[in-house]
Amino acid sequence: MKGVNKSFPGVKALSDVNFELKAGEIHALLGENGAGKSTLIKVLGGIYIAEAGEIYINGQKVNIDGVLAAREAGISIVHQELVLVPYMTVAENIFLGREPGTKWNVDRHKMSEDAQKLLDAYDMHIDADSLVEHLTIAQRQMVEIVKAISFDAKILVLDEPTSSISDKEINFLFETMRNLTKQGVGIIYISHKMSELAEICDRVTVMRDGFTVGTRVVKETTTDELIALMVGRELTNYYTRDFTESDEVVLKCEHISDGKMVKDVSFELRKGEIVGFAGLVGAGRSETMKAVFGLTPGSKGEIEVKGRRVEINSPIDALKNGIALVPESRKDEGLYGVQSVRFNSTIEVLDEFIKNLRVDHAREEEITQTYIDKMATKTPSQEQQISNLSGGNQQKVMIGRWLATNPEILILDEPTRGVDVGAKAEIYSIMNELAKSGMSIIMISSELPEIINMSDRVYVMYEGNVTGCLNHVDVTQESIMQRAALSADAQTNDKES
Amino acid sequence: MGSKFKKGVVSYFKQNLGIIAAFIVMCLFLVVFPTTRTTFATSKNIFNILRQNASNLFLATGMTMVIILGGIELSVGSVIALSGCVAAGCVVNLGLPEIIGFLAAVVVGGIVGLFNAFFISNTDIPPFIVTLASMNIAKGVVLVFTQGVPIRCLTDAFKFPGVGYIGFIPVPVILMLIVFVLATIIMNRTQLGRHIYAVGGNTQAARFSGINVKKVKFIVYVYTGLMAGLAGVVVASRLYSGQPTAGDGAEMDAIAAVVVGGTSMSGGSGTLGGTLIGVLIIGVLNNGLNLLGVDSNWQYIVKGLVILLAVYIDWLRNKKAGK
Numbered sequence: 018m019k020g021v022n023k024s025f026p027g028v029k030a031l032s033d034v035n036f037e038l039k040a041g042e043i044h045a046l047l048g049e050n051g052a053g054k055s056t057l058i059k060v061l062g063g064i065y066i067a068e069a070g071e072i073y074i075n076g077q078k079v080n081i082d083g084v085l086a087a088r089e090a091g092i093s094i095v096h097q098e099l100v101l102v103p104y105m106t107v108a109e110n111i112f113l114g115r116e117p118g119t120k121w122n123v124d125r126h127k128m129s130e131d132a133q134k135l136l137d138a139y140d141m142h143i144d145a146d147s148l149v150e151h152l153t154i155a156q157r158q159m160v161e162i163v164k165a166i167s168f169d170a171k172i173l174v175l176d177e178p179t180s181s182i183s184d185k186e187i188n189f190l191f192e193t194m195r196n197l198t199k200q201g202v203g204i205i206y207i208s209h210k211m212s213e214l215a216e217i218c219d220r221v222t223v224m225r226d227g228f229t230v231g232t233r234v235v236k237e238t239t240t241d242e243l244i245a246l247m248v249g250r251e252l253t254n255y256y257t258r259d260f261t262e263s264d265e266v267v268l269k270c271e272h273i274s275d276g277k278m279v280k281d282v283s284f285e286l287r288k289g290e291i292v293g294f295a296g297l298v299g300a301g302r303s304e305t306m307k308a309v310f311g312l313t314p315g316s317k318g319e320i321e322v323k324g325r326r327v328e329i330n331s332p333i334d335a336l337k338n339g340i341a342l343v344p345e346s347r348k349d350e351g352l353y354g355v356q357s358v359r360f361n362s363t364i365e366v367l368d369e370f371i372k373n374l375r376v377d378h379a380r381e382e383e384i385t386q387t388y389i390d391k392m393a394t395k396t397p398s399q400e401q402q403i404s405n406l407s408g409g410n411q412q413k414v415m416i417g418r419w420l421a422t423n424p425e426i427l428i429l430d431e432p433t434r435g436v437d438v439g440a441k442a443e444i445y446s447i448m449n450e451l452a453k454s455g456m457s458i459i460m461i462s463s464e465l466p467e468i469i470n471m472s473d474r475v476y477v478m479y480e481g482n483v484t485g486c487l488n489h490v491d492v493t494q495e496s497i498m499q500r501a502a503l504s505a506d507a508q509t510n511d512k513e514s
Numbered sequence: 515m516g517s518k519f520k521k522g523v524v525s526y527f528k529q530n531l532g533i534i535a536a537f538i539v540m541c542l543f544l545v546v547f548p549t550t551r552t553t554f555a556t557s558k559n560i561f562n563i564l565r566q567n568a569s570n571l572f573l574a575t576g577m578t579m580v581i582i583l584g585g586i587e588l589s590v591g592s593v594i595a596l597s598g599c600v601a602a603g604c605v606v607n608l609g610l611p612e613i614i615g616f617l618a619a620v621v622v623g624g625i626v627g628l629f630n631a632f633f634i635s636n637t638d639i640p641p642f643i644v645t646l647a648s649m650n651i652a653k654g655v656v657l658v659f660t661q662g663v664p665i666r667c668l669t670d671a672f673k674f675p676g677v678g679y680i681g682f683i684p685v686p687v688i689l690m691l692i693v694f695v696l697a698t699i700i701m702n703r704t705q706l707g708r709h710i711y712a713v714g715g716n717t718q719a720a721r722f723s724g725i726n727v728k729k730v731k732f733i734v735y736v737y738t739g740l741m742a743g744l745a746g747v748v749v750a751s752r753l754y755s756g757q758p759t760a761g762d763g764a765e766m767d768a769i770a771a772v773v774v775g776g777t778s779m780s781g782g783s784g785t786l787g788g789t790l791i792g793v794l795i796i797g798v799l800n801n802g803l804n805l806l807g808v809d810s811n812w813q814y815i816v817k818g819l820v821i822l823l824a825v826y827i828d829w830l831r832n833k834k835a836g837k
Contacts, residue, residue, distance in 0.1 A: 312722065332722060336724055350716075354716065371704060
């Protein structure tokens with residue numbers, strides 16, 4: 018791939034990306050969230066069309082203008098989210114859309130036989146006639162890979178295949194990958210886990226902010242060098258933060274667990290500080306906060322608010338204790354899309370203006386306006402349907418909604434995701450003001466610069482545990498990434514503040 | 515207060531412009547068309563339309579809430595038959611006073627509502643399936659107990675809710691007003707109303723907002739059951755009997771009224787004001803077709819087309835507004 022460019026409205030996702038894959042090679046693609054890995058893969062797979070750039074396969078220029086063209090060019094992608102049909106058999110899934118037999122009569126016998134042959138060829142102990150819903154996640158992954166290869170793929174892309182499978186299954190996956198390379202298949206391997214690179218990959222290309230910043234031979238590089246490549250961007254200066262130190266603990270959580278993603282998390286939050294939660298996607302940060310906020314039935318742990326032990330079994334309990342949570346996914350967990358800005362702004366504080374079968378419309382408008390002003394939300398009117406606002410303004414309404422509950426503890430989960438740069442700077446400045454006024458803020462973020470420039474302290478999580486707590490003077494991208502990606506040696510040199 | 519009221523009226527017309535226009539066009543046509551000129555715009559006929567559509571309005575208020583909630587309620591038609599037969603049965607077979615029969619009928623509607631509410635709020639079974647089941651169960655219960663034979667009840671008190679008058683206004687029209695005001699208060703003047711919009715608009719977000727999603731669903735389905743029970747009383751009273759086949763397909767008329775009234779089937783938005791117009795459009799349509807002497811078999815076809823047309827125009831308007 019040479020000089021590939023791809024833009025989305027307002028964002029340049031890929032800038033002059035160059036990437037090279039040899040036959041029989043396993044080539045890792047590395048980078049932070051949003052670095053452009055997925056976009057690059059989607060261009061290769063024909064899901065996105067690049068605006069500029071050329072793709073050559075075996076020296077020949079190919080024009081990939083759709084998923085079918087990519088498939089014909091010998092490119093197969095196993096996406097992070099599995100896309101098998103759970104209620105069909107393995108064989109049916111492998112041959113979905115190209116069943117053997119005539120148009121009106123599928124040759125089931127041949128289909129299952131062919132599928133079994135493929136499975137056996139890679140030593141996968143999977144029955145072609147079993148239903149996909151009965152398989153483990155790892156087995157499904159294998160089926161996806163077999164399906165991908167069955168298109169006579171010469172180039173196989175695996176997008177974070179190990180994020181949800183166990184060590185034993187990972188070993189089996191690696192074995193399969195090695196088998197494939199012996200047959201000349203080139204594999205592009207996307208992973209956040211640096212430890213896997215040395216084990217399985219030949220070369221590694223690092224992406225950052227839509228650029229390819231370097232390609233290294235795995236044996237000749239070090240983890241530190243790769244991390245430096247990944248995070249070595251210049252920090253922009255739109256952060257506003259007056260760092261503070263405080264001794265007054267307002268929230269203390271001990272041994273939080275939810276039985277799934279969150280294993281044993283303890284942390285504390287002090288008055289007027291912003292505490293960052295860093296970690297990779299899937300580290301259990303959002304899940305921890307959901308448990309604290311009472312959204313996860315069956316979660317365990319002790320929560321103290323201002324020294325007083327509290328029971329939080331629902332968001333209502335959390336709100337009563339002065340805790341507010343602005344969720345991670347605006348669209349899925351926050352917005353009432355068909356409703357107005359006003360409806361969205363006031364849904365948490367209905368009891369302030371709806372009483373005794375009367376709605377105090379003046380009060381409702383006043384509350385809405387207060388937070389429109391406070392957050393500097395740009396909206397033509399309070400009646401505006403919220404889905405017509407920009408992401409940044411939607412996010413401001415979301416934050417305003419929760420500020421209206423007058424929380425002492427504000428949890429912001431990815432507060433600037435999908436928000437343009439201008440609105441980001443405004444949100445940072447508002448967060449700074451809130452903290453200065455005595456509010457205590459927890460900020461979950463996958464953007465390291467944001468974590469580093471806004472947090473008084475940073476907790477780093479890895480696979481459901483806290484792997485470090487850093488003071489703002491000790492926070493560097495490297496110190497965070499080490500704890501977020503390499504759990505093993507990170508836990509030993511924590512600097513507890 | 516006066517200006518606020520004016521503002522409300524203005525925004526009501528603005529919001530429902532399309533269907534109000536359609537409604538007016540329809541009425542104007544019937545007022546000027548030769549065969550209906552003398553019959554349509556008489557107080558007798560207008561009260562007649564209102565009386566016949568009272569039960570649909572009861573159902574449609576509940577259905578509006580259910581659909582805003584993102585659900586559906588198919589059992590209300592069967593409940594009309596069930597509660598009507600219960601009312602008549604209490605009077606005729608058990609010798610109870612009419613008022614007890616009516617109350618029992620409404621309570622029976624509430625019980626079916628409870629049944630629906632229980633499964634819909636405590637499990638993930640889709641409301642379509644739950645209410646499809648209860649629709650069949652209710653229908654079966656009626657047929658088992660009546661053996662398919664209507665229970666005739668000709669006492670004056672029994673006829674009161676369906677064909678009686680208070681002053682010069684038919685009782686069902688008064689009931690219609692009461693129900694509409696009650697439903698409007700629930701939707702527009704209580705926190706519950708906001709919660710219904712919130713749960714229907716984004717259930718997950720509602721959970722984050724600390725809204726008791728289960729409770730909201732529960733209340734709405736029980737309310738709808740009670741309204742279906744009340745509709746059964748009025749229908750039975752109008753027919754002087756509990757009819758095992760009354761209310762057949764009534765759920766579809768209610769859904770049609772709600773949808774024509776601009777409520778989105780995907781939940782989260784809609785108004786009772788729109789539903790009121792929807793009920794009137796369907797009522798006037800039925801009445802007009804009768805006055806015009808259109809064959810009853812053809813009436814179904816016309817009704818279907820009008821429903822589609824109304825929703826299509828609404829869709830066009832929204833598409834334009836979205837741009």
